[in-house]
Amino acid sequence: MGNDIADFNNDALPDIMTLDMVSEDHARSKRNMGGMNIEKFWQSVNNGLHYQYMFNALQLNNGNGTFSEIGQLAGVSKTDWSWAPIFADFDNDGFQDLFITNGYKRDARDIDATAKIKENQLQKTDFNAALELLPATKIENYMFRNTGDLKFEKVTEQWKMNQPVNSNGVVYADLDNDGDLDLAVNNMDEVSFVMRNDLQSPNHYLRVKISGDENNKLGIGVKVKIKTGDQVQYREFQTERGYQSSVEPVVHFGLGANSAVDQIEVIWPNGKKSDSG
Numbered sequence: 584m585g586n587d588i589a590d591f592n593n594d595a596l597p598d599i600m601t602l603d604m605v606s607e608d609h610a611r612s613k614r615n616m617g618g619m620n621i622e623k624f625w626q627s628v629n630n631g632l633h634y635q636y637m638f639n640a641l642q643l644n645n646g647n648g649t650f651s652e653i654g655q656l657a658g659v660s661k662t663d664w665s666w667a668p669i670f671a672d673f674d675n676d677g678f679q680d681l682f683i684t685n686g687y688k689r690d691a692r693d694i695d696a697t698a699k700i701k702e703n704q705l706q707k708t709d710f711n712a713a714l715e716l717l718p719a720t721k722i723e724n725y726m727f728r729n730t731g732d733l734k735f736e737k738v739t740e741q742w743k744m745n746q747p748v749n750s751n752g753v754v755y756a757d758l759d760n761d762g763d764l765d766l767a768v769n770n771m772d773e774v775s776f777v778m779r780n781d782l783q784s785p786n787h788y789l790r791v792k793i794s795g796d797e798n799n800k801l802g803i804g805v806k807v808k809i810k811t812g813d814q815v816q817y818r819e820f821q822t823e824r825g826y827q828s829s830v831e832p833v834v835h836f837g838l839g840a841n842s843a844v845d846q847i848e849v850i851w852p853n854g855k856k857s858d859s860g
Contacts, residue, residue, distance in 0.1 A: 585826030588819070589670035591679050592733060595808060595817040596644035600659070600668045602683065603637045604692070606722075607661040615664075615692045639665070643733070658735050659683075662725045666751040667825030671764050673755075675786035675837030677814060678729035684826070685724045686749030688771055689717040721747035724768070744778065754824070756831035762788045764835060769828075787842050791834040793820060799852065801832045806850040811841040 584602035591598050606612040616637070627635055638660040642650040654660035664687040670679040690696070696716045700706055705713035723745045727735035739745045752769035758777070759765065763784065768776040789809065793802030805820045816836050822829045838844065849857040 584665055585667040587668045587670050587824055588821075589679055590644075590817040591641075591670055591681070591729060592643070592731075593678065593814060593816055594644075594646070595815050596646050597817075597819055598644050599640075599642040599650065600670065600681065601640045601642075602662065602665040602668055603639055604664045605637045605639070605661045606663045611663075612661070614694055615690055616694065639668075653733060657733055658737065659727055663722045665725070667753045667828060669753055669755060669825040669828075669830070671755050671830075672729075672788075672835065672837035673726075673764050673780060674728065674782050674784045675763060675788045675839070676729075676731075676784070677786075677811075677816065677837050677839040677841075678731045680729045681725075681727040681735055682753065682755075682766065683725040683727075684750035684753050684768060686720075686722050686751075686771065688749055689714065689719055691717060693718055721749055723747055724750050742782070746776075748773070748776075750776075752826055752828040754828045754830045755835075757790070757833070757835070762790075786840065787838040789836040789838055789844055791836070791847075793832070793834065793849075795851075802851075804852040805834075807834050808848040808850075809836055809844050810846040811838055811844055814841075 586601040588597050588599050590596055606615060624635060639654050639662060640652050641654040641657050641659055643653050644650055659681060662683045663685050665683050665685045667684040669682050673680045696718060700713045700716055723739055726739045726742050726744045728738045730736050749771040750768050754767050755764045757764055763780040763782065765780045766778040770776060791807055793805050795802035802820060807818045809816050818834050820834050822832055824830050847859045
């Protein structure tokens with residue numbers, strides 16, 4: 584599935600989010616565990632691989648060359664059959680939130696359906712009949728608000744983003760130039776969403792437009808660090824994010840109640856630094 588890299592806890596170290604396919608609904612999670620073959624599970628372990636579970640993984644950068652997996656601690660480990668994770672500060676409070684697109688047209692891992700298909704050998708004789716046995720389910724996308732303590736709060740319903748839909752690609756951009764980030768979401772077999780941000784947050788923001796040299800005009804790979812009081816925020820600028828998608832070429836920071844930035848540091852791909860503050 585998709586992945587994203589961002590400093591979600593403001594320690595100037597990039598963390599890693601990767602997606603898999605476990606439902607938060609208990610019954611649905613058990614019906615769709617087709618990949619949990621016991622023999623293959625232990626064969627992987629005996630071959631030196633780690634224990635393979637289908638949870639999302641949030642890898643917290645420890646700053647010493649190691650990472651700690653905290654997906655379950657953070658509350659983002661179960662988002663069903665997901666595609667694109669994307670970190671961005673949607674409420675401009677100074678901490679990057681997490682939006683995840685979700686959904687698959689057919690539950691290809693449904694154990695009851697696949698057992699019936701094998702029993703009747705439909706996979707060999709009638710592909711369309713086998714396909715119709717697989718349930719078609721629409722699941723909502725997920726929006727998590729970063730609470731600033733290595734935890735995320737699910738706000739999908741609260742932020743009115745709980746439409747049942749199968750989505751994959753997603754990008755963010757400030758489409759209406761009002762200082763907060765909107766979303767464009769690609770949906771399967773139906774019209775795409777353009778989701779205007781109506782949170783009406785009183786928080787401030789900073790948007791940085793990078794002008795690179797002629798070989799890298801967008802400034803891909805530029806690192807931007809800002810300081811407001813004792814808080815540090817860090818971004819590594821990449822437009823390709825989430826899953827087969829490309830976001831707007833602007834570095835966006837939420838500042839919370841701060842109306843000014845004390846320092847901005849830009850580190851260019853060639854190692855040169857620009858500092859203002």
